[in-house]
Amino acid sequence: MARRNDDQTRYRIFTRRAMLLGAGQAALLSTLAGRMYYLQILESDRYATLAEDNRINLRLLAPPRGRIIDRFGLPLADNVQNYRVVLVREQTRDVAWTLDALGQIIELSDYDRERVLRETASKRAFVPVTVRDNLTWPQVSRIEVNAPELPGVSIDVGRTRRYLFGDPMTPVLGYVSAVSESELTGDPLLELPDFRIGKNGVERQHDLKLRGAAGTSQIEVNAAGRVIRELTQRRNEAVPGKELVLTLDAELQLFAHEQLAAHESASAVVMNVENGEVLALGSAPSYDANAFSLGISPDYWGTLVNDPLSPLTNKAVAGLYAPGSTFKMIVALAALGAGASPGDLAFCRGWLELGNARFHCWKKQGHGWLDMIGGIKQSCDVYFYELAKRTGIDRISEMATRFGLGQPLGVDLPGERPGVVPTREWKLGAIGEPWQKGETLVTAIGQGFILATPLQLAVMVARIASGRAVTPRVTRGFREVEGEGPVVGAEAPVFAPLDVPEAHLKLVRQAMDAVVNEQKGTAYWRRIAKEGWEMAGKTGTSQVRRITKAERDEGVKKNEELPWRFRDHALFVAFAPVHKPRYCCAVVVEHGGGGSKVAAPIARDILTEVQRRDPSAAEGLPLLASSQVREG
Amino acid sequence: MDFTDLSRPRNPRLKFSQKLAQISWGLIFLVLALGASGVAMLYSAADGNMEPWASRQMVRLGFGLLIMSVVALFDIRFWFRQSYLIYLVALLLLVAVEVMGSTGMGAQRWIDLQVIRIQPSEVMKVALVMVLARYFHGLASEDIARPTLLVLPMALVLVPTGLVLKQPDLGTGALLLMVGVAMFFIAGVRMWKFAVLVVAGLGAIPIGWQFLHAYQRQRVLTFLNPESDPLGSGYHTIQSKIALGSGGLFGRGFLQGTQTHLEFLPEKQTDFIFTMLAEEFGMLGGLALLGLYTLVFVYGAAIAFRSRNHFGRLLAMGLMINLFLYVFINIAMVMGLIPVVGVPLPLISYGGTAMMTVLISLGLMMSISIHRDVRIPRTGLNTEL
Known part of the structure; x- marks a missing residue:
């Protein structure tokens, strides 16, 4: 049967071919399985990583900035919630278009617009950029309602720094402000739109903590x-900043600021003479640090920058003044060190001649015969001309340096200036001329080249009162958790003795006591009457201009008759209580006139207040509980 | 070898109940298993919702199974007789779509009959296998060697292929061509002729390149180096490989695939559904699915081998190859082995027309299985059933 046979032939061919095809199919299916093995087993880790990269965006969580509190635990700077509208470039259709649309909903200034366009261009595409800050509730809800039409726009709750006391605290606290482009370090935290860093004061000094x-x-x-x-x-939570505990007594700071603000421009430092803790450090006029937290307005900034009283400068650490008669203690100590005796007498007839120059005492008719205590008590210039003539500039400068003048003291505040203690080498280097004998006399009364900051003057007094190389600080320490736990920080330091005989220091302290508490003392009318709280001090009045011979012949004009900027600076340095020194104070009132008349009352009030508030006094306050820092 | 089994009637005329008893329940089980997997994946693709895909797919699956049964119950001789007619209708539809077809997905592929939308190229996939089976059924083993007798079947393959390519639908065109070649192969065309075809085909590549649309060229170029354009044409391939690779051995779990659920993977409910399955169920899931398909292919081959008529053998084998090509091209594509072409995964991908084609194919296989003892003379049937 040919046909059937042929069908069998066809079937044989078909079977063979189908088998071949089947083999091919099996091979192809094996290829698929092999590929699966390659992708899903061998390369699985790589692809799993790629899948994670696809789906996961990393977002930074800004840490809340640590609070700043005073020595008694009173908050001075904290954070408050702030609603703002932010824009993420990679999610917007077009930044300019989005800003136009947003401008229909809330007011947008051209300035903000430009800024956002600039920032979105410079920052990474996924970094949100703040369009407007500090939104009101109606603004927030208007934006929320329109959010679906505005991809990339969202409302964000941020934290804003708040300074609870405004101006008086600013010299110490400083302020925080937006990160400028030059401050970018590559740390993405700094690129967050709401991120603020400390720009001044302890905010800057301790910014990282x-x-x-x-x-x-x-x-x-x-x-x-x-x-x-x-x-x-x-989620990896942010670690909040540490809480900064200051040495400052906020109430005292407010009190001091109030005293200072009564004058055009003044500054003061109150310190503990034993441990260097600064209890108040004021500089007036000051400014409101809150203005910087949300971005300072150009108007306010212009006012601050152009103010002739330079509120932006912390005069307590950066104001340089001739110390005037407050420098006389240093001259006395230098003279004693050089062998002078406290009983050495000098006669003041109102002036002293050196070569063909005549050096005047502030008291035209002269003081007559004076010993060293009398010279300090009555602040006789002639007496110190005599001392300086015998002691020489080298010993005087050495002693000034030993008492903290002419150098930065390392207080934890930015902008501290070193001042000037003139020496022969200094003058040759700075002015290019050799030292003149007459300049030693001028230096002896704290005039001429010598310049010091109020902080240095306070340290000088602290060292006289304690006999130790006290250095100032405004920070007691830090707490890891806000409001609780021990204050961890610099242990109350033990300062090295000054290597000045105690007898010399005692004599100078006695003289300062006499200045305030004895009749004829230059500050007798400014003494603290309360027993046990008495202060010892020294007045200073430093000239800001040269008095010409013609003027002197005509009769020196009274300060009040001069234009403000030519008036003398009023200075006063003091410590208290007189027999067991604990606090010291330095006050400088720019162009205030006489030290005893203007600066001494401020120092007196501040020293009274600080003793009243002393934790060891009956009316005193408990120091911040759980503190590990020994109260000196 | 004698395949005559004397215990079974030579030319049975089966009653309806007998046919029903002969239905390949194993094949139906496989279809249901695959269909259920597809519905589950579509449920996952919609983030755990029956809408919009899974529920409609279920309805289509039910309807398709019905059609499959109807097709299976028709006598194989009916399909034998109607082969040329069906092919002709499919060809006319292809021409019609060229003339009046609406544009879907950027290419002319659909005819909208208001009630249903017909994709003539899908119809042609079945019709081409039928007509070639019918033609080769009529050729004696020695006739296969005569080149003149191969002209007509070549035309039967090339005309619809050309029309489909013109739509343009590269994937379906290639499928038609490949299944045509496979039919020639199992019909017993001499091996050296295929060698000539391969050489000629390679020679035609530069010419064919000229006829490709820009997007088709781009796809080929992108396939050769997908990383060159990670956000453009290479995006599909890269994201698909990431999804597959991140699935690992056991997968990320049902509804847990991040690549698909976060929409990094495009067209996850259609052409890239295998990727999603392999992401969520891992290599084991992928291999299991591949195993189910392999069983279907084995079933198809077994039906072919057991058929007593050559038409049935060729048809069953051709339809099986057709299915195989769908599966292979789709999976190879999502794994980045071949360029991205629009070929769905049978019974899994969302889409009505492809499912209908597959189920009709399987219905035909069942018809062959049911009527495996029917003999059809080489010269054809003259008597009515």
């Missing part, structure tokens, strides 16, 4: 960039 550490949160996004959810298990 106050700042804390950024946390991260992982956000799952879809292919379009929309946030699906936060992967909460992988």
